[in-house]
Amino acid sequence: MIDTPTFWTLTALLGIGTFLVRFSFLGFLGGRQLPDWFVLHLKYVGVGVLPAMVTPLVLWPAATGGETDPARIIAALATFFVAFRLSVAGALVAGMGTLYLMQSLF
Known part of the structure; x- marks a missing residue:
């Protein structure tokens, strides 16, 4: 079993990592027009x-x-x-x- 401080540290780090992955698409590319070849692949x-x-x-x-x-x-x-x-x-x-x-x- 994992101890409480390690659990909350890991939870916070995973939350920050998840936020950064999502923000990388929405924050940096959200207001821009993506190239047609990129949209096709998506x-x-x-x-x-x-x-x-x-x-x-x-x-x-x-x-x-x-x-x-x-x-x-x-x-x-x-x-x-x-x-x-x-x-x-x-x-x-x-x-x-x-x-x-x-x-x-x-």
């Missing part, structure tokens, strides 16, 4: 980051002890296909519904 940040966050949760979920679960793979595929054809809200509903259904069947 459009793909979510597409690159989201799969990197979701893939480990689908393939090696902590809920199953890191074992691959067919229910989660099927739900991820259903989510992908519904998102591809319909909308984000539809994908959320389809993914959750498929996951609950597959977990009850398996």
Whole structure:
């Protein structure tokens, strides 16, 4: 367990670090027009980051002890296909519904 002064020092330093990272974009670049090539690349940040966050949760979920679960793979595929054809809200509903259904069947 971490002692109280170390905890609060670490919390303050992490808060300052988080503020500086966000301020670097908003404070320094907030009032400027960004170059077109930079804005184009920013459009793909979510597409690159989201799969990197979701893939480990689908393939090696902590809920199953890191074992691959067919229910989660099927739900991820259903989510992908519904998102591809319909909308984000539809994908959320389809993914959750498929996951609950597959977990009850398996």
